[in-house]
Amino acid sequence: MTKPLLVLLAWMVGIGAWAQNDPASLSVGYFAPYGIQLGGKLGASFQVGQWPQENEATAERIHKLKIQPQVGYFTYPQVQHNFVLNCEAVYLRTRPGRRFTPLASVGLGYWMARQRQGGSVNLGSGEITYDVENLHYITPTLNIGFEIAPKKVIGYYLKGFAGRKIGLGEPSAGLFGLEAGLTFQLTKKDDTNDTGRVH
């Protein structure tokens, strides 16, 4: 188990190293594919771009682009255990001083499902032995939601996603669900970020 964890960490750190590291955040979320499957996601967020837009109205808007590598797990009770690697390119549009920010993102993920195909039940004890098979999927998604930026350290996010679960040797299927969680600011917030100045 240690080796896969190291690979995952290296993957996330690698993306972080490629991206600008200010401001970086971590996210921990409840992850519910199809609305009813239960799981969680751990992610990091690295801003890779920011640019201002003079609005015709009074306020100045800021556009941000972030990269979010994520790892996750969810279960389809009694049927599957799923392990998730995902990366999203997130676009946010906000205004200086505002914490509420609508977001949209595109994601590409890899899911490995440990699927119960059957098994045997001992008729005396009721003990069940399951036959499990690994199934593999690629999951492009579109995500729409919002985030509430951290006031100091902790922020929130909620997003819905829709896309496709493309089976590698397995049937493909539509994909949708919800994700909600907390974000934790890792670095001290740089006030200049909210002024719309481009880094």
Add this chain to the structure above:
Amino acid sequence: MTREEFIKKSLAMGIGLPFLTSIIAACEKEVIEFPEFSTSFSGKVLVIGAGASGLAAGYLLSRYNVDFEIIEASPVYGGRVKRASNFVDFPIDLGAEWIHATPAVLSEILNNPELDASIDFITYNPQTLKGYRDGRLQPHNYASNFYSEIKFKSTTWFGFFEQYIVPHFEDKIIYNQPVATIDYSGSKVAVTTIDDTVYEADKVIVTAPIKILQSDTISFVPALPAAKTEAINSISMGDGLKVFIEFKEKFYPDLMVLGGLIEGLANDNEIFYDAAFRKDSNRHVLGLFTINEPASKYTTLDSDQAIVDAVMEVLDDIFEGKASENYLQHVVQNWSKEPYIQGSYSYTFDNGQEETVNTLNEAVNNKLYFAGEALSLENQATVHGACESGYAAVGRAIGQ
């Protein structure tokens, strides 16, 4: 709320909760209650019907060394548990097929920790699902993430009873004895069959299907209390049909529902499914399972051939003639035409399930008891529910 009502209400809410019923059931530690009691009963018990409930009753009675007989109307045991052994290279359930609970329920039914045997099962989680509506096949593969149940892999429900239940009392089943009258007016109960054979016992457990009880095929002397009759008549049990067709190739999805997936399920529309799904077989067998009104258009046809012709017409329409091109053989089980069944299974309860079931579960004169799939509050319309009800009836009849 019945299982079906729960499913319908969940569907009406537009969510996938109907499929959570099996998940919830699977999470329960114990699905059915196997009664354990002390008894000083030394009389005789007659069980009417050798379906799942009657066989379970016999199994429990034999465990308590009670003198009993099972009176079965047809030439075989099983009732709505029935098997086609030689249709293809795996046995097919012509009646009850799915295990609507954790597979451990099989162990719970047997309640025999000494038993050293196991049964293979499959996780029935169809991967390709389609609805057929407005002349179009619509993919709904996402639904595989909501629906999963358990099925036998290399045996059937009939095989389960045949191997683990019936051998305990096989010589106590009397076949071809349709019951005409149950007279419980005297100190003993007299059961008279249509050939005027009379069986006497101290207690009688009636496990005949609801349709049979509603049809007055069996006369009770004296007549059953009005509350019982009303309860019996308040349970609906519609038509039921299963058809299996073997094809040269698989041109159909794992699961297909006519009228759209969600809407079709809500309206009990015809369900076509790959009966060979995850079986150890290279044969291609498509099953049709339909109950209630959608089944009636088939079950009322004159012959099995007329039924399969109608089914093939539907399939050819959907799959542009591929059904006829690939047809090999078929088997039809018209449950509505089975003289001692006359339908599928209990469905709705006009006066509320709990009240109805409690009314029917009350003994009549401490001599007459009812059991069957309809009378399991928690597991209605399932085989393990039928067993649970049979066990409970025995407990009420001879327990202290």
